[in-house]
Amino acid sequence: xxxxxxxxxxxxxxxxxxxxxxxxxxxxxxxxxxxxxxxxxxxxxxxxxxxxxxxxxxxxxxxxxxxxxxxxxxxxxxxxxxxxxxxxxxxxxxxxxxxxxxxxxxxxxxxxxxxxxxxxxxxxxxxxxxxxxxxxxxxxxxxxxxxxxxxxxxxxxxxxxxxxxxxxxxxxxxxxxxxxxxxxxxxxxxxxxxxxxxxxxxxxxxxxxxxxxxxxxxxxxxxxxxxxxxxxxxxxxxxxxxxxxxxxxxxxxxxxxxxxxxxxxxxxxxxxxxxxxxxxxxxxx
Numbered sequence: 286x287x288x289x290x291x292x293x294x295x296x297x298x299x300x301x302x303x304x305x306x307x308x309x310x311x312x313x314x315x316x317x318x319x320x321x322x323x324x325x326x327x328x329x330x331x332x333x334x335x336x337x338x339x340x341x342x343x344x345x346x347x348x349x350x351x352x353x354x355x356x357x358x359x360x361x362x363x364x365x366x367x368x369x370x371x372x373x374x375x376x377x378x379x380x381x382x383x384x385x386x387x388x389x390x391x392x393x394x395x396x397x398x399x400x401x402x403x404x405x406x407x408x409x410x411x412x413x414x415x416x417x418x419x420x421x422x423x424x425x426x427x428x429x430x431x432x433x434x435x436x437x438x439x440x441x442x443x444x445x446x447x448x449x450x451x452x453x454x455x456x457x458x459x460x461x462x463x464x465x466x467x468x469x470x471x472x473x474x475x476x477x478x479x480x481x482x483x484x485x486x487x488x489x490x491x492x493x494x495x496x497x498x499x500x501x502x503x504x505x506x507x508x509x510x511x512x513x514x515x516x517x518x519x520x521x522x523x524x525x526x527x528x529x530x531x532x533x534x535x536x537x538x539x540x541x542x543x544x545x546x547x548x549x550x551x552x553x554x555x556x557x558x559x560x561x562x563x564x565x566x567x568x569x570x
Contacts (some may be wrong), residue, residue, distance in 0.1 A: 473494050
C-alpha cells in the first residue's frame, strides 16, 4: 500500500490491542486489482466496533495512530458514518464505522458493488471473512422494476420544473445546485440502468459516476459537455434544457430496453412550463 505502510504498521497492533475493535478491513482502491490505487488514492478502512459513537466523537485514538491535521465525520454507504482524517504526509484515511448489527443491515448497500472488488483483512477477531465472502458473491440487480423507473422519471421532471421556478425567481444558487447536482444524480441513475439493460447484469457501472468516461455510451458523454453551467444567468437555463434533453433521450432508450412505457404527456407538459418560465418568467397557472 506504499505511502500508507508506516501508518498501517501502527494501526494494526493498536487495533489488535483495542477490546472495542472487532475487525478492520481495507476496501476500495487499496484493495482491488482492477483500477488499483494511484498516488491520489486514499485508504478506506471498514471498522466493526462495539460503539461507533466513541470513534466518531473522540480524538485520542487518532493520535494513537499518528499525527494528523484535520478530521471530520460524514454519512456513508448503508446508513453508516465515517471518520475522514488527513494524517501527516498527506495520507488521507476514511474510517467507515459500524457495529456488527449495523453492518449486517447495511450489506445490501455495500455488497457486491463494493466488496466484490476485493478487500484485505487487517484485523479480524470475529471471523468476519466468511460473511464478507458471502455478501461479495451476491448477484447485482440488472435493471430496476418499472415502478422505480416511472418514479425516477417523475422525480426528474418535477425537479426540472422546480429548478426553472428558482431561475424565474432569480434564486441562482439554488437553481444551479439543483440543475448541476440533484438532476445530474437522477440522470446518472438513468444512465447506469440503461447501460445495464443494454449490456447485461454483469456490466460494471461502478458507483456514484466513478469512471463514467469509460463505461457510458459515447453519445451520452458527448451530450454531457453542454449540461453543466458556470454560475451565470445565461448558462444555468441552458444547462437545465440540455440536461432535460439528455435525460429524456436516455430514459426513452431505457424504457424501450425494459419493455415499458415512457410518460410522454407528463414530459411534454413540464417541458412547456419550463420553457414558458425561461422565456417569459410566468408559468401557466
